[in-house]
Amino acid sequence: MTEYDYDLFVIGAGSGGVRASRVAASHGARVAVAEEHRVGGTCVIRGCVPKKMLVYGSHFAEELRDASHYGWTIDAMHFDWASLRDTVLRDVDRLEITYTNTLDAHEVAHFHERATIAGPHAVRLASGREISAKVILIATGAVPVMPEVEGIEYAITSNEVFHLPTFPGRVLIQGAGYIAMEFAGIFNALGAHVTVVNRSDQILRGYDESLRDRLLQITMTRGIDYRFHCPIRRIEKREGEARVVHFDGHDPIEADIVLVATGRRPNVNGLGLENAGIALGFRGEIPVDGHNRTSCESIYAVGDVTDRIQLTPVAIREGHAFADTVFGGTPRVIDYGCVPNAVFSQxxxxxxxxxxxxxxxxxxxxxxxxxxxxxxxxxxxxxxxxxxxxxxxxxxxxxxxxxxxxxxxxxxxxxxxxxxxxxxxxxxxxxxxxxxxxxxxxxxxxxx
Structure with a gap:
């Protein structure tokens, strides 16, 4: 009999966790994974994949307007939000099944409940069951940051935006990073009046300044309004779905939805890291070495929870490298130089x-x-x-x-x-x- 229930237990079945699970299993490890939400993680379920599908859908607005210049006559154009939303959600369902089938094909056990660290070699499921593992991998990703302002419960994040019951005619977006700019472009193209408010005077901080300035000019011409140096003070709910957003030093704005897109932080709350002696880093991340090992030698972490580069391909590479290193006998580290990135703005x-x-x-x-x-x-x-x-x-x-x-x-x-x-x-x-x-x-x- 073996000393542990599993050779590897993965907490989080997102892109990094699923890749690590299947590769470790292919090396002969006995693997289990726990996911408290849906298999596929942020990117597949509520992030880059469904968002890119909304981007594709919104592009038709421009294409249809331009069609007449290419000899096409298109009558009775009409956009139906429910149709696009439901098509996107159906494909998300399909992808979740695909990811689950990948785990099954590699004989990876999966638990659809929350798991936390109970010790250096133990995890505890929400049901109360405790499972032992020789190695534990944390791949819990990141979650949206929400500001502490009055009425924040009347705002939504990118997690909820894919499930809107009706199309909002007025959208206020707090933040000016890539998530904010992508959704600003989507809603603007689909016909909503979009206002972007930001605490600083910049969009897409960290990207090349010349391109940022050009994108700002183009999106303003397309009808997106901006308010800079404009932190939200409180959000007030009016009758129906209307919200009134109040600011310091600026007039209030009425909107149908308030989308907060001010960044994401490592998903570590209540994870039980203290039970393995793991301390968080300065940014709330799990510190790891070049081989993704934490300060506890039996526990590793990959992906956004380490807050190195919050990109899906990076998490996948890290998960693969971890599995090859720990279970495949071929140690390797990730080169983080020259990682390409994109903002699917318009x-x-x-x-x-x-x-x-x-x-x-x-x-x-x-x-x-x-x-x-x-x-x-x-x-x-x-x-x-x-x-x-x-x-x-x-x-x-x-x-x-x-x-x-x-x-x-x-x-x-x-x-x-x-x-x-x-x-x-x-x-x-x-x-x-x-x-x-x-x-x-x-x-x-x-x-x-």
């Missing part, structure tokens, strides 16, 4: 590597190349919005330090371009590549 923004500001701090002598262009699609549709690509280059070596893009299909183009940046190619390498014409991607090799 138009979308994508980048990899250092921004211009970061490069000036880290390298000093740099060169910046750019292409400021009006996409052919916009010309035909008589739209005046312009795309903007930037390349940040080390002046001494010519190595590309960063690549940043704003425009149609920027994330799709950047994924391939990120390979070149990760490989350490130079501006000369880009210039030596023949352009693919006519395309927006050709601007990557034509920047001056």
């Amino acid at each position: 138009p979308p923004l994508a980048g990899v590597g250092l921004t211009e500001a970061q490069a000036r701090v880290n390298h000093g002598n740099i060169r910046v190349y750019s292409s400021d262009f009006r996409p052919m699609k916009n010309i035909f549709a008589e739209r005046h919005e312009r795309g903007l690509y930037k390349m940040v280059v080390c002046a001494e070596s010519g190595k590309v330090l960063g690549l940043h893009m704003l425009g149609h299909e920027a994330p799709e183009i950047l994924q391939a371009a990120a390979i070149a940046v990760k490989a350490g190619l130079t501006k000369d390498d880009f210039d030596a590549t023949m352009a693919l014409h006519p395309s927006m991607a050709e601007e990557l090799v034509l920047m001056r």
Whole structure:
């Protein structure tokens, strides 16, 4: 008989937890996973996947408006929120089944209840059952941050936005990060009046400044209102679904929904980390080493709960590397350099590597190349919005330090371009590549 019930017990069946579970099981480990919500985690159930589907749905508003310039006549256009919402939720159901089937196919036991740490080798389920494991992996992700203001119970987060019973005509969004900007674009395109309020005077802090400024101009032209230096003081519920949001130093705003998108924090509350002697880090994260091990040698953590880079592909890589290291006999660490990222705003923004500001701090002598262009699609549709690509280059070596893009299909183009940046190619390498014409991607090799 073995000393433990399982070789590995995973708390959290999101992207990182599911990948770690199935890979560990493929290495011969006896694995169990507990999930208190739905298998698939934030990305699949209430995050990037259903949000991207809403983005796709909202794009039709622009496409239909532009259709007449391409010879199409479309009569009686009408948008039905319930139809889009239910289609998205059905696909979420399908994906949850797929993820569950993946666990079953690898003979991973799964418990649909909350699990907490009971000790270095023990977890306790909500039902009261205690299970022992040689190794425990924490993959509980992150949860939305909610400000402590009066009436916050009348606001929603990105978790609830996919379940709105009716389409809101007036949307107020607190925050100006990627979640806020993506939902602002979605609701604006679908016909709502959107107001973005933020405590600072910036959107998308941390992204390249030139692209942020261009996106702000475009979205304002599209009808999104902004209020900067505008913290919420209280939210008041009126008759029906109306909310009135009050601010310090600004007039109140009435809205049908108030969406709080001020960031996410590691999901550690009540996890029982103290039972294994694990202390949280400065940002409330679980500190880990290069192999994802916590201060307790039998407990590991991957994904957003470690607050390194809150991206699904990062959590998946970490989960895979953990399983290979601990159960596969092939130790490996993750390289966090040149991780591509995207904001599915309208138009979308994508980048990899250092921004211009970061490069000036880290390298000093740099060169910046750019292409400021009006996409052919916009010309035909008589739209005046312009795309903007930037390349940040080390002046001494010519190595590309960063690549940043704003425009149609920027994330799709950047994924391939990120390979070149990760490989350490130079501006000369880009210039030596023949352009693919006519395309927006050709601007990557034509920047001056």
